[in-house]
Structures are given as structure tokens and as C-alpha cells.
Amino acid sequence: MKKNGVKMIKINSKNVDVFYGKKQALFNINLDIEENQVTALIGPSGCGKSTFLRCLNRMNDVIDICRVKGQIIINDFDINDKSCDVVRLREKIGMVFQKPNPFPKTIYENISYGPTIHGMAQSKNEMDEIVETSLKKAALWEEVKDRLHEPGTGLSGGQQQRLCIARAISVKPEVILMDEPCSALDPIATAQIEELIDELKKDHTIIIVTHSMAQAARVSQNTGFFHLGELIEHGSTDKIFKNPENKKTQDYITGRFG
């Protein structure tokens, strides 16, 4: 989205290095993410795109041996700074994982969990409303409205993934990170999720890691290409796919490796 012709930058990463123990996984990543756009991160397996994604909500903290260097600035605030509160950060930056991972609880409880721990609803009515709007936004409401109190794990794979998306948006995050959200789904479910992503970008900034170049081309406005821990090229999806500057990018996109 452009305001007065200037791109609005939501996330600004500067010189990000990531190490797993002694092994360096990411080298000096500088990438700007535009607000209310879908940014796709592509690249062959093990290129560090998921690692970069997990830097953005500091999920790498969970891994003991992982160290992150450099600055990641969101809303003028460096999230790698000591003063950054991870719980607050993750309230603002939601995440959807590769494999659908609903809590083994009811559909309702899956959605209400985030709002509950962040104290976002004062009453049962308010919570009901949050659950309903989240499910509607995730295009799941019609399918589950009569069985909100049945276990979320009983849904189909595609429904589970939409449930996870609904869970992520229930706390109204500014950014949603998606780590190969369709890799465990069939083509129909994939199409539904892609449609949903397009819808969601009105309210959220979306960063999606994907293995499928076709998917990147379909859903994203911007694309970043990672290879061996380096960001080789980034820019508008149109340009990356039609007119890449780097030889490696071109080879990857044309299917010569990866």
C-alpha cells in the first residue's frame, strides 16, 4: 500500500545474523516488509527462510543454542532489544505453523485462549463475539458454528489450519507470520487458505514462507529469495518472477535447482 507514493514499511530488519551453536544460519539479512501487503519468502530447503520468519516473533528464543544478532525494527522498536517483552510482541505478531496445531480443546476454547490470556474480553458476550468474528474472518464460521464445543482436532486438515488462522487473528495482531501454511493440505484447502490470505491483508501485514513458487506468485505482492542463509534478492513479486536481477534467482525460479 502506498501513501502519497511512499511505501509504508512495517518491519525493518538490519544486519540480522543467526547462529545455531557455532553454525551460522543467516548472513546479514536486510529486508523491509511493507505494511498491509503479502510478502513471500522463497528458497530451497534449509536456506534459512523459516529461521528468518521465526526471528520476527522471537520464536527462536525457544531453541537453546540459537542466537540472533542485528536489529529488527517493528513500529520504531527493536524487538531484539533487552527491553522488549516477548509476550507483548507475540500478541502483536501472530503465527501460523506448517502443520495445523490446534490445541486439543474445543473449537471455542482454541479461539478464546489468546483473548483470555491477554484479557481482551470483559464478558462472555464479548468473548462470543471475538470467537465469531475471528472464525468469520478465517472463513470457517459457516462450517463450525453448530459445533463450537466439539474438539478442534476433529476437523479436517484444511479446517484445522483455518482454525489456527482464526486463533492467530483472535488477538488482532498487526502482523501474521505463516510458515508454509499449506504444505500439509490438499489443493482445495490450499486454494481456500490462499483466498483467505488475500482477504486478511486488508487488516494485517502478512509474511508467508512457501515452497511453492506458484503460490508465492499467486498470493504475494513482494518476494524475497533466500539461498544458503543469504537474502539473494528481494522486490516486487512481479519483478522477481518476470525479471530477476540475480542469476541464482532466475535458476531457482525456472526450476534449475531447489
Add this chain to the structure above:
Amino acid sequence: MNKNKEQLLNKRYKAEKRFRLYGQGAIFMALLFLTIFIFKIFSTGYSAFQKTWLIVPVTFDAELMMLEQNPSKEDLKDADYYDIALKSMADLDPNANEDQENELKRMVSYFFEREIKRELLNDPSLIGKTKDVYLTASDDLDQVFKGNYPRDLPEDQRRVTDYQLKIFDQLVELGKVESKFNLSFFTYPDSREAELAGIASSFMGSIFSILVCLMIAFPVAVLAAIYLEEFAPKNRFTDFIEVNINNLAAVPSIVFGLLGLGILLAVFQLPRSTPLVGGITLSLMTLPTIIIACRASLKAVPPSIREAALAMGASKMQTTMHHTVPLSMPGTLSGTIIGLAQALGETAPLILIGMVAFVNTIPGSPLDPAASLPVQIYIWAESAERGFVEKVSACIMVLLGFLIIMNLFAQIIRHKFEKKWS
């Protein structure tokens, strides 16, 4: 070439067949041993659940009982029953001399006085009347009636005299000997007299010990497991702790008994022979079992659930308490029950802390002296009287029954509530 191949193939098939045979043989052997074991226990033990009673006419003679006219309830309680009890036994043979009267008295348990008293307290109108009263037969006659007693031994080698046998046979003929369900086996405490010995004291002792053990071991073990698994940094020190927890699980139980003796009794001066000390000692043994079970089931919760919660902005503590721990509970609980079942069957440490003492009262709290079921088995197995042989097997049956129920419960929890992760 081709022939060689065929031979090789045949050889492989034969090897497989042989292996199957060995496996089936092994299972057959295991089942055989188990069947023999269970058959032996049941065949010796089942008779302990029956008890032999002599039906003796008792005349409630107010004068002999030193009762005034219109006695109050208190008077009835304080009355002297010994003389009428003695008299009713002596009356079984009007021609008995003094020695024989003594032998007649020993045909019933020394509780006969109490049994007669209970009869009268139940129905005070019996004063002056005669009624047939059920009296517990002595353990030797009990065995005679059950057919376990070698009657053909010479008289000087058995504890039952020819005279007693004669009277007993007369009573049997008259239908005055009856076998009924042995309720007192469950309601009476231990006794030196086999016919009066029951498992109530050791049963309660076991229950109290297990409760103390549960209340100490469960919270400590679960907290330790959660901390180690979810919060503690993974470094050499925590590795060292983990190795030592596993070592602790392999320490022989008698060592824990010595620990209880040396520290709980000697240093802290806790009361000897009590379920409190027994329970604390057992909890030391159960601790590593529960920690290992709890950690295993925490490990089994997929990381994706933790990530889902963390990514929603839950703190580490919330992730653990809202998601990981509840999901690990079925495994933890079944591990706990199995640990408690082990503790329930433990004998050695309890003997060392003095729970082997002869206790003829039923403990009302963990601070009263008590035995425990396995120790009771040990005590009875050491006793010489024939009447205790069946009691040992019966007590084993009760203990095994409990262990089976507990293990079944653990299995049910595991299968019913444990989440299956695809």
C-alpha cells in the same frame, strides 16, 4: 547356482520357523509358571475365607453373671461372662473331668466370652434363657473341619487331643458345626491365635502408608519433573541430576529402609513402626518412578503445542500450566499409580523401620503403629501354627487383588485419557 539359492531360501524359512517356536515356547513357559503360582495360592488360600463355628447352647444365668434384677445397659457391659462361657463349654460333655473341661474350653477361641457377651448385649431379654450361640472354633479344629489337619498322627504329635476330636465329631454329627464366610479376616487386627487373626491392621497400615507416600512423592516429583523438563537449562549439571534420578530408581529398597531408620527414626525421632515413617521411606522410593514417568509424558507432548501457545503470547508458565502439564497428566497419573503399586508391595524398608512389630490394634491415623500387607504376609509365614498357612495365601490374594486393580486403573487412565498424536 539355482539349487544353492533354493537351499538358502529353505534355510531362511526354517530359521524363521524355529524362531517362532522358541518364542511360543517362552510364552508357554511364562504362562505355565504364572498358572502354577496362582493355582497354588488359590488352592491354599481360598479356605481362609471360610471360618468354622461351633454352635453351643449358652444359658444366660443371671446369678453366674453377678447381675442384679432389672440390670441397666451398663450393668450388662460390666457383667462377668467368663463363668457362663466356661459352663456352657463344660456342659458339652456332662461327664467331663476337670482336665477334660479345660480341653473343652480350648475347642473355641479365647474370644468365646466376648462372643457370648455380644449376644446378650444385642438382646438383653435373653437373661435366664438358653440360646444357641456361634462360637469361633479354635484354629486347629478349624483346620480339622476344613480337612487340612493330619488326624492320623499319633496324639502326642498334634495339638488336638483325641478327646477334643471325639466331642468335635459328635458336634459335627449333630449339625452343630458350621462354616461361614470369614468376615473377621477383614475386620480383625493381627492376633497370635490364627482363628482370630485378620488383616484389618495391616490393611489400614498399607492404606495410610500409601497415602502418606502419595502426598509427599506426587507433588515433589511432579514439580521436579516439570522444572527439569520445561524450565531448567540443559547443561552438565542438569544432565548430572538426570543421571542420578535414574540411579535412584535402581537403588535396592532395603537401602531406603536404612535411610529411614538412620534419619527419620534416629535423627528426627519420628514414632517407630508408624505408617508416617513407612510412607516417607516409600515416597523416597516412589519419587524417581514418578519423576521419570512425568518427564516421559511431558516429552511426549508435541513441541507444536508449546509453539502454538507461545506464539499466541502465552508466557512460559502459562504454556506449561495451560497446555503441557494437563496433556501430560494421564501418563503422569498412570506412572504414579504404578509407583504406588510398587510401594504397596514393598517389604524390606518397612521391616527396617519397625513396621514388622506385632500390632493387635487397628490404626486410626498414620501416627499409630501398624503393619502393612506384605509385612503381614512375612509375619504369618514365619508363624508355626497350621492355621496361618492359609492366611498367608489369603493375604497374598488380597494384596495381589489390590495390585491388579491399581494396575488396571493405570491402564484405563492411559488408554482413555492419553491423547494420541498423529
